[in-house]
Amino acid sequence: GDSVTQMEGPVTLSEEAFLTINCTYTATGYPSLFWYVQYPGEGLQLLLKATKADDKGSNKGFEATYRKETTSFHLEKGSVQVSDSAVYFCALYNAGNMLTFGGGTRLMVKP
Amino acid sequence: DAGVIQSPRHEVTEMGQEVTLRCKPISGHNSLFWYRQTMMRGLELLIYFNNNVPIDDSGMPEDRFSAKMPNASFSTLKIQPSEPRDSAVYFCASSLAERSTIYFGEGSWLTVV
Numbered sequence: 652g653d654s655v656t657q658m659e660g661p662v663t664l665s666e667e668a669f670l671t672i673n674c675t676y677t678a679t680g681y682p683s684l685f686w687y688v689q690y691p692g693e694g695l696q697l698l699l700k701a702t703k704a705d706d707k708g709s710n711k712g713f714e715a716t717y718r719k720e721t722t723s724f725h726l727e728k729g730s731v732q733v734s735d736s737a738v739y740f741c742a743l744y745n746a747g748n749m750l751t752f753g754g755g756t757r758l759m760v761k762p
Numbered sequence: 763d764a765g766v767i768q769s770p771r772h773e774v775t776e777m778g779q780e781v782t783l784r785c786k787p788i789s790g791h792n793s794l795f796w797y798r799q800t801m802m803r804g805l806e807l808l809i810y811f812n813n814n815v816p817i818d819d820s821g822m823p824e825d826r827f828s829a830k831m832p833n834a835s836f837s838t839l840k841i842q843p844s845e846p847r848d849s850a851v852y853f854c855a856s857s858l859a860e861r862s863t864i865y866f867g868e869g870s871w872l873t874v875v
Contacts, residue, residue, distance in 0.1 A: 685863075687866075693868055694867055695855075697863055697865070700863065744864070750855075752805045
């Protein structure tokens with residue numbers, strides 16, 4: 652079945668540091684890929700998505716590129732802020748109308 | 763626009779009591795999902811509906827859990843009887859169609875003591 656693997660956290664960075672959160676997936680066919688963000692005490696919000704190979708999703712300074720050859724969708728941001736502290740979930744959406752999530756990666760940004 | 767609306771936001775109940783969680787999906791969305799989030803297991807899909815019909819309930823942990831969607835604008839997740847290990851955040855989510863973005867509610871934070 653489909654699966655998503657993302658790096659375990661927590662990831663602790665200083666403000667303005669470069670962020671990478673790795674995400675790889677296993678799926679048949681051509682899934683759509685997503686990053687969701689969960690701020691403390693809140694639900695999940697869509698951060699960005701990509702629906703086909705080589706697409707780049709971007710939002711709020713975050714980017715991720717759909718790499719079919721490496722089955723990856725790594726999340727990057729050039730300069731993180733304290734307000735980016737949250738849990739980030741990589742997910743894939745495949746045939747059958749199911750969203751499969753990774754385990755989540757907690758990001759802590761210190762001033 | 764209103765997002766996915768869940769109630770209650772927080773509930774504390776005693777073991778053995780019935781718990782009912784409610785969800786109103788985004789108007790016009792035809793798919794609805796119930797997820798559970800815990801520290802140990804992360805996010806788990808419990809059940810999802812398409813056009814009010816349950817499509818996959820393989821994630822429902824046991825018979826104590828049941829979910830209904832009597833119409834396109836309302837769904838319930840019921841736990842009877844509740845147990846301490848059911849303590850978690852329960853999220854409802856909806857989407858317009860297959861492969862479209864899934865939108866989450868803010869969750870119902872359940873504590874069973």
